[in-house]
Amino acid sequence: MLVVDDNKVIRQLIRVNLELEGFEVVTAADGVECLDLVHRVRPDVITLDVVMPRLDGLQTATRLRSDPRTRHLPVAIISACTPYEVDSGVAAGVDAFLAKPFEPTELVRLVRELMGRKDRPSLDGRRSAGTAERAAG
Template structure:
């Protein structure tokens, strides 16, 4: 797990809740740091805040999708989740959204759901239209 948020308290809150459920968590303070460490950490899931200095969460998600090494890495936005953030996040290839303030159990549920589909889904001709791989499906 790679947790990216510029607010130290929120980073720690997310980290503690996930570690209590047995996840190994690494944190980053912004999108630029995320891109610096993502290849060393090789996380199963990345959570991104949207509003961060240097490189925001939406542009970070876009860069993760542009890189063949991280293209299929599940990404969840943990933010205010305004309509703009959700629409821009979907366009950037974000897989799930969790609005702040959030229930820790909901965070854990989304992370578990994303981890279960960490590899690209098989192409069997049965998948319907829509946003394949959405954590909400």
């Protein structure tokens, strides 16, 4: 699990809530750090804030989708979720959205849902059966 947010307090809030549920969490402060870490960490799910320095969440999602190694990683936007962010996120290939402020139970539900998807290729590149569904929440 890779959590990307420029706000340290929010990163820690998300991390603690997910770790309490047994998830292993790595954090990054912006999209540049995310793209640097993603190939070493190999997360099952990535959460992105939208407004971040250097590389925002929407640009990061676009880059993740354009890379064959990360194209099928489930990506969720955790932000204000304005209509612009949602429309741009859908266009960038984001799988799910969670509006700030959020309930910890909703965060955990969303991550479990995204982790449960078996329609993305495994790390060795073989595809599992199924088609991707877009979740909005």
